Amino acid sequence: MLAITQINFNGIDGLTARFVAKPKLTADSVIVKMSTMPVSPTDWKLESDQHATNENLAQLPRIIGIQGAGQVVEVGENRNQSLLNQRVLVINPAGTYSEYVRSTNPDWLFLLPDAVSNEAAAALSASTALTLKKFIDVSDADNIVLTGANSVIGLTLLQLLHNESRRIYPVVTSESLTYFKEQMPSLTAYTSNQLPQLTGKTLILDTVGIVSLLETLVARTTEASVTSIVIMKDPGLPNFTFIHDDFNADDYRMFIHQLATGELKPLINRAFPITETKKAQHFAKETHSRGRVLVAF
Numbered sequence: 001m002l003a004i005t006q007i008n009f010n011g012i013d014g015l016t017a018r019f020v021a022k023p024k025l026t027a028d029s030v031i032v033k034m035s036t037m038p039v040s041p042t043d044w045k046l047e048s049d050q051h052a053t054n055e056n057l058a059q060l061p062r063i064i065g066i067q068g069a070g071q072v073v074e075v076g077e078n079r080n081q082s083l084l085n086q087r088v089l090v091i092n093p094a095g096t097y098s099e100y101v102r103s104t105n106p107d108w109l110f111l112l113p114d115a116v117s118n119e120a121a122a123a124l125s126a127s128t129a130l131t132l133k134k135f136i137d138v139s140d141a142d143n144i145v146l147t148g149a150n151s152v153i154g155l156t157l158l159q160l161l162h163n164e165s166r167r168i169y170p171v172v173t174s175e176s177l178t179y180f181k182e183q184m185p186s187l188t189a190y191t192s193n194q195l196p197q198l199t200g201k202t203l204i205l206d207t208v209g210i211v212s213l214l215e216t217l218v219a220r221t222t223e224a225s226v227t228s229i230v231i232m233k234d235p236g237l238p239n240f241t242f243i244h245d246d247f248n249a250d251d252y253r254m255f256i257h258q259l260a261t262g263e264l265k266p267l268i269n270r271a272f273p274i275t276e277t278k279k280a281q282h283f284a285k286e287t288h289s290r291g292r293v294l295v296a297f
């Protein structure tokens with residue numbers, strides 16, 4: 001079967017399309033025929049830097065991707081037989097960019113209702129957004145500033161914050177102001193230079209990871225704290241914390257339900273064929289964020 005494999009740390013162009021053995025069904029597993037996988041910054045970061053994330057995902061060679069949607073085509077004898085032929089979202093840290101994936105953990109397999117397409121499920125990036133929301137919920141800040149507000153995680157977070165009563169200041173690049181307005185008409189976005197001077201406590205949430213941008217924003221506040229999902233070590237910013245999401249199966253079930261009801265809007269850019277994975281990653285990396293780029297069989 002075809003699999004997109006990382007065999008070195010030479011970046012996106014070091015990826016290889018290889019034919020590898022199809023995984024064998026075991027009593028405790030199901031085999032998923034993959035349809036759609038997301039392209040995320042984590043992919044290309046891991047392809048050039050073994051220590052790009054705090055998870056131990058970069059043991060080589062590895063099939064890339066950890067999430068994707070497809071259809072169950074084989075079911076092991078110890079698994080629920082009604083899974084056969086169902087569409088699912090599968091989480092598989094051992095790789096999802098392959099024609100077939102063997103899924104052994106029932107908590108990492110989610111049935112998709114008719115109202116949730118493979119594309120919407122594959123693009124789901126709500127786990128980190130929910131971690132940020134929980135952080136905001138317990139914060140005593142008066143103002144909330146969000147960098148990369150048009151990013152997939154940023155827009156997902158803003159959807160989750162629809163009941164937030166404190167003032168939110170989304171920060172985007174000038175090229176993304178129009179897109180942000182289309183996505184979030186009820187909020188006013190600012191470029192970093194347009195952010196007004198803020199008084200009181202300000203929580204700056206960062207999805208971009210550029211220290212100079214954060215320093216510009218800190219300079220516009222009287223009492224700031226900075227929380228990043230990108231910068232792992234404190235670069236000398238006030239009250240700095242790095243946070244990362246912990247996988248939670250119940251949260252994923254809730255997100256899929258919210259996609260089905262329309263409470264959560266999928267953020268999808270465009271799909272590339274799997275044979276154009278490198279092109280898809282270059283496109284996602286080198287263009288402004290307009291929803292999740294996908295790769296499809």
Ligand SMILES: NC(=O)c1ccc[n+]([C@@H]2O[C@H](COP(=O)([O-])OP(=O)(O)OC[C@H]3O[C@@H](n4cnc5c(N)ncnc54)[C@H](OP(=O)(O)O)[C@@H]3O)[C@@H](O)[C@H]2O)c1
Pocket residue numbers: 040041042045125128147148149150151152153154172173175176207208209210213228229230243244245287288289290291
């Ligand atoms: N800690 C965790 O648990 C965790 C989990 C998943 C992902 N992440 C990280 O979270 C980050 C966001 O992920 P995502 O999928 O939401 O990314 P994304 O949709 O690709 O968005 C990237 C954002 O960064 C902005 N940006 C890029 N260069 C910039 C610059 N020079 N100045 C200002 N803004 C700039 C982009 O703005 P434009 O669109 O205007 O260019 C966009 O808003 C990634 O770095 C990813 O690795 C962390």
